[in-house]
Amino acid sequence: MPNLDGRSLPLQAAMAEVATDVHAMLDRLIPDGGGESGEARLSAAMRYAVLGGGKRLRPFLVVESAALFNVAPSSACKVAAAVEMLHTYSLIHDDLPAMDDAELRRGRPTVHRMYDEATAILAGDALLTRAFEVLADVGVHGDPAVRIELVKELAQAAGIAGMCGGQMMDLQAETESLPLEIGAITRLQRLKTGAIIAFSCEAGAILGKAPQQMRHALNAYAHDLGLAFQIADDLLDVEGSSTETGKDTGKDASANKATFVSILGVERARSQAVLLADQACAHLDPFGPAAERLREVARFVVDRRA
Template sequence: MTSNHTPKAGDEVQSLMADAAEQVEVVLNRLLPRLRGPEARLSDAMRYAVLGGGKRLRPFLVLSSADLFGVAHGCALRVAAAIECIHCYSLVHDDLPAMDDDDLRRGKPTLHIEYDDATAILAGDALQALAFEILAHSDTHEDPTVRCRLIAALAHAAGAGGMVGGQMMDLAAENEAFDIGAITRLQRLKTGELFAFSCESGAIMGRADENRRHAMHAYAHDVGLAFQIADDLLDVESTAEQAGKAVGKDANAGKATFVSELGTERARHQAGILAEQAIRHLDVFDDRANVFREIARFVVNRRN
């Protein structure tokens, strides 16, 4: 994947995503541990959680951001692998009986079903630690200050002020009545902050000015919300086979979502508005950010 690729249609975005996913898979396969003895079950579980599935959208955003800011591809691949470790750890923990209690993920049994609850918890813990180990390594960037900025940004995006805080709100939503403002905040934390890190990572590695980094952050938040609305729509309109995971669970649990609050047509319209709003944040980059414009359109039209 290089910066001279400028997709003009959703199918080209999917082709670029597939190419990026293959490259990230190779790096993840190399970076994930292969332990021996009693610990082997842990490394096997980590590899089960990460390899061989998923859209790899967040790694694709990292690679596209790196292209935009002229960052070496090898460095970007390591950051892409780190964000995927965080994402996969979150899925492993979200699927646990104490959380969302799912038994299907990416078209195969969830980790705690394939192994057990304790192994799933430990595998998630280890994947989170591995992400920061990857970022801290000199191969990720020659400048230790840049590596520290990457670590700080990902820690914020993944922690109480980001993804984990959003998951706490998501659990509360099972017992509390959330209005559209609370739902929006929930998804900005749970989904949007990791999107923001993915889109900003190229600016961090490329030592870009604050104006351009802020533009990517604003873009990512709008795309993250559009992505989540599309996810909510898929939850009510797709089958488990199409989605590769259980569907209809939010409705069955009585949990408020964009779709339950807005209805399907208004939700779909709002996703489109957010995508176009995200695109306007990219004006500072001219045509160099066309891949991000097409990503914004892709996320609202995807079918899985």
């Protein structure tokens, strides 16, 4: 069973410990195909993408939300791994020439650069479907109703009313040169980035069969956390370097893309991120000291440099 507690550790150490446990789970769930077959090449591309590092923030949110409800660490780790598979699929597709045409991800060549576009598309597809296969497995939870709820909620967060819908809005705004106001950008990022973060925060409550008001509190926390995270990401695109972030920077400005920073300016955007992080923490009041780690995460996403 993974050691996912680490509640006495500093945040960065706790995140690193969870990342190690989730990495080991991903390694088991996506085995090395070996050989030269098409399946082996696809497996290699999937593993290249999903085992290539990253902050593992979404898995950490799954683990921390699960800890609030005394969920078995092994169950939390499987759900965390499924979320990371889905998140990685979105990064692979987002990096494709048809989208952002990125060359770097997590400090390494993107999957379509390392392999080819067709393999990258299939690797993303395979990670997406594997995520739902993992959630549906009895090892995640003995109650089939809980597993169905997890599958349904993640599907909604990833689909037209979530990540994919937000990505379409982003592409449409860029290709059709549609001017976006702050309200439209906020809605776009709530879907594109925030929906998966919201699922990650609620997943533990689903696993723990928590009361609805507890789920609402975590969803409200995730809403503000997701927007703070995106503003910090926009700031890093302006102020950070590819060495720090592990991905291409300056692409938003070169594409003349409307972002929180382009509309608010650097200082107002930074202040707004801090305000959102404070609001996120306030939503955790019903959990008391048990949610202190999640409060630390809210402050971390604003201050991060990668």
